[in-house]
Amino acid sequence: MENNRKQTLEQIAALFASQDLAVLSTQKDNQPYASLVAFAASSDLAHLYFLTPTTTRKYDHLTANPPVAILVNDSHNEADDIYRAVSVTGTGRAAVVDKVKEKDALALFLKKHPHLKEFSRAPTTAFICVAMHRYYMVSRFQNVVELEITP
Amino acid sequence: MKPVLQSREFPAAGKDQVGGKAWCLARISGQGISIPKTWCVPCAVYQDFISQTRLRDRIFLEINRKPFEQMRWEEIWDIALRIRNLFLTTPLPPEIRKDLADLIGSYCGEKPVAVRSSAPGEDGSAASFAGLHESFINISGTDDILKHIRLVWASLYSDAALLYRKKLGLDIHTSRMAVVIQELIPSDRSGIFFGVNPSDAGESLLEAVYGLNQALVDGDIAPDRWHLRRSSGRIIRHESPVRDRCAVTVPGGVAFTDLSPHQAGTPPLKDGEVRQVWETGKQLETLFDRPQDVEWTFLGDRLIILQSRPITSTGFTDTDEKRAWYLTLHRSYENLQALHEKITRDLIPEMIAEAERLGRQALADLSAEDLCREIEERQKIYDHWVSVYWADFIPFAHGIRLFGQVYNDAVTPEDPYEFMALLEKTGLKSMERNQLLEELAEMIRSDADLRNRLENDLAPGPDHPFTRLLDTFIARFGDLSCTTGSGSECQYGAPAVIRLLMEFARRPAAGTKKSGSPHQRDTAVLKEQYMAGFPAHRRKFAQDLLHLGRESYRLRDDDNIHLGRIESRLFEAVQEGRRRLGDPATEEKDREMLARFPALSAAPAAPKQPEAPAADETAARRWYRSRQIVGQPAGPGIATGTARLVKTPQDLLSFKQGEILVCQGVDPNMTFVIPLASAVVEERGGMLIHGAIIAREYGLPCITGAPRAMQLIQDGTRITVDGYLGIITSHTKGL
Numbered sequence A: 001m002e003n004n005r006k007q008t009l010e011q012i013a014a015l016f017a018s019q020d021l022a023v024l025s026t027q028k029d030n031q032p033y034a035s036l037v038a039f040a041a042s043s044d045l046a047h048l049y050f051l052t053p054t055t056t057r058k059y060d061h062l063t064a065n066p067p068v069a070i071l072v073n074d075s076h077n078e079a080d081d082i083y084r085a086v087s088v089t090g091t092g093r094a095a096v097v098d099k100v101k102e103k104d105a106l107a108l109f110l111k112k113h114p115h116l117k118e119f120s121r122a123p124t125t126a127f128i129c130v131a132m133h134r135y136y137m138v139s140r141f142q143n144v145v146e147l148e149i150t151p
Numbered sequence B: 001m002k003p004v005l006q007s008r009e010f011p012a013a014g015k016d017q018v019g020g021k022a023w024c025l026a027r028i029s030g031q032g033i034s035i036p037k038t039w040c041v042p043c044a045v046y047q048d049f050i051s052q053t054r055l056r057d058r059i060f061l062e063i064n065r066k067p068f069e070q071m072r073w074e075e076i077w078d079i080a081l082r083i084r085n086l087f088l089t090t091p092l093p094p095e096i097r098k099d100l101a102d103l104i105g106s107y108c109g110e111k112p113v114a115v116r117s118s119a120p121g122e123d124g125s126a127a128s129f130a131g132l133h134e135s136f137i138n139i140s141g142t143d144d145i146l147k148h149i150r151l152v153w154a155s156l157y158s159d160a161a162l163l164y165r166k167k168l169g170l171d172i173h174t175s176r177m178a179v180v181i182q183e184l185i186p187s188d189r190s191g192i193f194f195g196v197n198p199s200d201a202g203e204s205l206l207e208a209v210y211g212l213n214q215a216l217v218d219g220d221i222a223p224d225r226w227h228l229r230r231s232s233g234r235i236i237r238h239e240s241p242v243r244d245r246c247a248v249t250v251p252g253g254v255a256f257t258d259l260s261p262h263q264a265g266t267p268p269l270k271d272g273e274v275r276q277v278w279e280t281g282k283q284l285e286t287l288f289d290r291p292q293d294v295e296w297t298f299l300g301d302r303l304i305i306l307q308s309r310p311i312t313s314t315g316f317t318d319t320d321e322k323r324a325w326y327l328t329l330h331r332s333y334e335n336l337q338a339l340h341e342k343i344t345r346d347l348i349p350e351m352i353a354e355a356e357r358l359g360r361q362a363l364a365d366l367s368a369e370d371l372c373r374e375i376e377e378r379q380k381i382y383d384h385w386v387s388v389y390w391a392d393f394i395p396f397a398h399g400i401r402l403f404g405q406v407y408n409d410a411v412t413p414e415d416p417y418e419f420m421a422l423l424e425k426t427g428l429k430s431m432e433r434n435q436l437l438e439e440l441a442e443m444i445r446s447d448a449d450l451r452n453r454l455e456n457d458l459a460p461g462p463d464h465p466f467t468r469l470l471d472t473f474i475a476r477f478g479d480l481s482c483t484t485g486s487g488s489e490c491q492y493g494a495p496a497v498i499r500l501l502m503e504f505a506r507r508p509a510a511g512t513k514k515s516g517s518p519h520q521r522d523t524a525v526l527k528e529q530y531m532a533g534f535p536a537h538r539r540k541f542a543q544d545l546l547h548l549g550r551e552s553y554r555l556r557d558d559d560n561i562h563l564g565r566i567e568s569r570l571f572e573a574v575q576e577g578r579r580r581l582g583d584p585a586t587e588e589k590d591r592e593m594l595a596r597f598p599a600l601s602a603a604p605a606a607p608k609q610p611e612a613p614a615a616d617e618t619a620a621r622r623w624y625r626s627r628q629i630v631g632q633p634a635g636p637g638i639a640t641g642t643a644r645l646v647k648t649p650q651d652l653l654s655f656k657q658g659e660i661l662v663c664q665g666v667d668p669n670m671t672f673v674i675p676l677a678s679a680v681v682e683e684r685g686g687m688l689i690h691g692a693i694i695a696r697e698y699g700l701p702c703i704t705g706a707p708r709a710m711q712l713i714q715d716g717t718r719i720t721v722d723g724y725l726g727i728i729t730s731h732t733k734g735l
Helices: A002-018 A057-064 A103-112 A114-121 B007-013 B015-030 B043-052 B055-063 B073-089 B094-108 B142-157 B159-163 B271-288 B321-327 B333-360 B368-396 B398-411 B429-446 B448-455 B465-477 B493-506 B523-532 B536-582 B588-596 B668-676 B690-697
Strands: A021-028 A031-041 A047-053 A067-073 A087-097 A125-139 A143-148 B038-041 B113-118 B135-139 B178-183 B189-194 B203-210 B224-229 B235-239 B245-250 B253-258 B292-299 B302-310 B628-630 B632-635 B638-646 B660-663 B679-682 B702-704 B718-722 B727-730
Touching (some): A002 A031, A002 A087, A002 A125, A021 A047, A031 A067, A031 A103, A047 A114, A057 A125, A114 A125, A114 B055, B007 B015, B043 B094, B043 B142, B043 B178, B073 B142, B073 B159, B094 B178, B135 B245, B135 B253, B142 B159, B189 B271, B224 B271, B253 B536, B271 B302, B333 B368, B368 B588, B398 B536, B429 B668, B465 B493, B523 B536, B536 B690, B632 B690, B638 B679, B660 B668, B679 B718
Parallel strands (some): B660 B679
Antiparallel strands (some): A021 A067, A067 A087, A087 A125, B113 B178, B628 B727
């Protein structure tokens, strides 16, 4: 079992490294909302990071309701995606973090997205860290595995 | 492939790697013609650099912010500036740096060199793009050469290159740049040879100056010019200019020096040397199979060819005059200095005198015939000044850009617009105007009796300090509703100004709010940092250029105000004509004459009515909102408020404190409402346009180049302007 977990974590890490964008799900007033974010993951997959202007809905929602979900997949919009593509959903808690205090995390993010360096500098751009709770990996249509990162 | 090639290695590397200029030089050298020692950093190094540093992604983001077709040239300049700064602030990866530095050090040592662009396709036989990419003269030391290699790479995305991107086939995925490093020849005489005179196919043309030909290329020194029979090289005629100066190398750059009396009285070339250049030009024409534009120099009596390209480089054959005009805006420091003198010493005093002279004319005393003549005369005067505005004032604004570029080169700041902090607070005419408005508002604030009188439309007496100051204001700045180029006329007078002043008085006194940008950097530190970027002997130049930049910035607004005053004199005369037309006391023959006069026959344009909202606007089926609009951040800060769309100058007069000014473009004569605004949004793009300049002076969030903002933002709705990111967000409730 331990081996399977390790293998799945590696698969998730590889998927995250291959994809620049994730779908972020937030909610407010009982209404879910989805948006795209450029993301990066810590090497242990315990944290996901992204940037957002403070004027956006996602910022408004996640500061009001920190529980969020993210989805990353590698489909190509082809018929065989349904069997070939891997999709990972993660749940966790989002928090605005200090760009100066978390400079290592920001550096990790900007290593993956160097073109967002100017964007990251604006005082109105918030750096968000999602402390991951669980991952759900879907492969070959309906094979689903779950693993917990933090209780 | 070696990261630095010697000229004998160019052929094996291929034209695709060394670019047109290097390739041609290698061929010239192969003919036994002298060229300077030349090396080349092939395109592969450029590609490694932008891939390894991920600079490619950042450039991609920059050039895809907005469709080019929707951009004004100011915005294109802004993109070029930002990309240039990306190249300046992105260090070479250690391995690339070491490989380059080792070879450059061993080839060039501390010898001065020229660092030039050599893009594949540039200087080719089909098209030539002279002047679109950059070259640098008199660079020495490995570090400085490496810095200038990056600047040449950056010039692949120069504003001129972006403007001609289609013709160039500029594409972030495929475009590449090689760099030529050339030993600098301490020339005593140099020039340009045109195999065929563009205006006479039977002639060749030879231009020569003492010293370096940099000044000739920039148009700063008039050359001696020989017209030669193209077939035989026979001298048809020789034109001598007034020879007084020449360009020479000084440590770290190029400077002008006076010619000796002997040189001033002697053409730079003897007839035999003219012949020698012509013969070499012919040889190159045979080699490249078409007439050439050749840069050459003499070192003693040895003729050396610096570069050669097909004659098409004398100009683009496309008919887009705007682009061609835009390219003329790139002025050298020398040229801008001369322009500054002309503008401050002659043109502005002339404009002021003209407006005053016209103001003294008692229009009411003129006969109908004389009034028509006066209107005609004033139209001519105004048209003249509009042409001066395009010919001299707009090009002078390039001083801001030149300073910005030099500042960025010297300081390599993270923020490419950091230099603006050194230009601000230079006493813009519109700031003076706004200060006077503020003084008047303060009188209303602190005097309850005056406020009551004004609220009840009772004007204080002519000797009241308020009336006197208001008269001074109107005499100096008009009644605010006359705006340049808007076609609007002065129809409001003092009551409109008073209405606006009441609005000013409702806001807190200046000094308690918006007392300057909270983000203002310490300009003393910036200036120190800028000056420290120059060696001791270049500091005077740095100081002079800062002064020029500040003057350019100041005049950019002031010239519009002066032009506005001349335009208002024209309107006054037109209004007098209209008044008489409507006056029952006007004699019939005069009325007929006035009615026939073209400027008076058209009725004044009625103020545009705001567009009626769609009838069924609330219906869910028609529900459509623009949530976010992305423009260019042009003034840092964030503000939320009511959007006030200003479509006509009249709209400005009912502008309320704390509203967000949304407009096509802030005319300099409209900037008086900016102290009332909490933020500014303009459809027109550019960091250096008037609205952006004034918004920065007041420390207001500002976004320019917001496409279709006037259509997408609804008047009276709440919006947030994020001046850091350039995002306008409309507030919608619910999901």
